[in-house]
Amino acid sequence: MKELFSKIYKLLKNNEDAVLVSVISGSGSTPRGAGARMVVDKDGYSIGTIGGGAVEYKSTQLAMEILKEKKSYVQKFRLAPNDVADLGMICGGDVEVYFQYIKSNDENISLMEDIITAFDRNQNLWLATEITDDIEWNMEIIAENCIQYKVSDISSHLKRNSVLLEQNNKKYYIEPLVTAEKVYIFGGGHISQKLVPVLNSVNFKCTVIDDKPEFTDKNLFPLAENTILADFTGFRDRIKINSCDYVVILTRGHNNDYNVLTQALQTDACYIGLVGSRTKLGKTKERLLLDGFSEEDFKRVYAPIGIAIKAETPEEIAVSIAGELIMVRAEIKGDYK
Template sequence: MTASFHDLAALEGEGRPFVVATVVRSQGSSPQKAGKKMAIRADGSIVGTIGGGRVEHEVIAAAREVLRKGAPRLVRYHLTRELAMCCGGEMEVFLEPVFPRSRLVIFGAGHVGRALAETAGRCGFAVTVVDDREEWLTAERFPTAEELRLEDPRDAIDRLPWSGEAFVVVATHEHRLDEEIVHLLLQRPLRFLGMIGSRRKVERFRQRLAARGLPEATLARLSSPVGLNIGAETPEEIAVSITAELIAVRNDHVRREKAKRWGTEGID
């Protein structure tokens, strides 16, 4: 069965990169005709099929290479000469990489949250903002956010669809709430988890979370104080420092622990 546009949209919603393989030319006896599609994730798992067998195996291998290089590619297969398939014929398959916008969930609709939503959104993140304060979480304050969730952040954690590609920044108006959110999120599969705070606040948090049974390896996943050290002071500057770290992690430019340089250490 060919991958449908609904299938491709669902894959994009996962937030993970994949390749769309489309048969663009088919001559003679071949497994699929022009127009048929399949999608290939980075791990080699697929949605849809272009006929199975040796040719599909070759397409999957080529698609994974396309993801690594980040550029589309047209591949041609002589189904008898090259692949020793009995059906004969030829196929051309266009491999197109798809890199969905990384999803950023911001807990906290305060001044920093507002500036971060704007800055990160302009840098290619699909932003969701969560807060239970109706007067703060408005479309007027967050015109570029894709989703606003007016609810208790702890309830939102249970309802949001998490994946290993999600980015999260915790910046609420209450320290105890920050701690509860971080405790819950450290038990979820995330690409990045950051929290605003001073070194003193972060150290207290780590001690309390350790006392609640979280191992050191789990606590090490928390990037806090979040942001690169650029001497940021205003909410807008802080948003730039945080977004810079998000971009570094998204692009695998530096390891997460090396990217962090205490950009929000002055915030308590």
């Protein structure tokens, strides 16, 4: 998404207007879900995608008309087969697209700068847009625990997926702009050393924790956001794990794994993955139940960790784990079908 807003910024700086085309709702087998975006300039050049095919082609044409009309509006496309308004798509369903006319002026240039800068902030941020058919519209970056809002008091609607809502006779589209998705990797061994670069390439911020200084050497993990030398038995005193975070357990021994697991289960982590054979996992479950944990607690654990692709080498296991985290992230955001 940063690339899209960077494109808008460049157009505005060159004294060119732009249209931000956003899918704000969809039902059925629409080509892309809510949150898909593209930017269109006066020449019909676009960056990004809302799914391709007839909808995207028609939307590009409409965006070029909007640049002449200088006015935003919402367009609904009905994609049911044989429908009068059908655009020729094979898949069924409806899609609602917002065409946001963005005029080249100092205010909008400043807004684009703020949005671009926001991608580098390590906190949960949302982008709230007032959906309007007028030239003037409101767009705001909202931080977690924000007290005052320009567009409306929408604190209860700051979710991990996109939301389209009506409030006080106005319609708003709210979506996550930046999610502080951190992966806490316990154990700095061979798998972790292969895993960090893969996760970094798909926008996960990694922190590696180990109780041996040689396994928290930053030279081993140049792409990690952080490395922490800490005892596995008391990491919760130093590390706060929240509901946006992922825990990957890859320590050197069963006892270390268990110590990390019991602490991770006392957090709100959205993902807890544990390496090990099915025999080890069976014994781990028995031990958890004896220590007062429940069946529901154990169900939170992704074990054996990773997608089943018959991975054997550290490189293959890293790909397997990364695939599982990507899948979980998509499920949380509502992008997984």
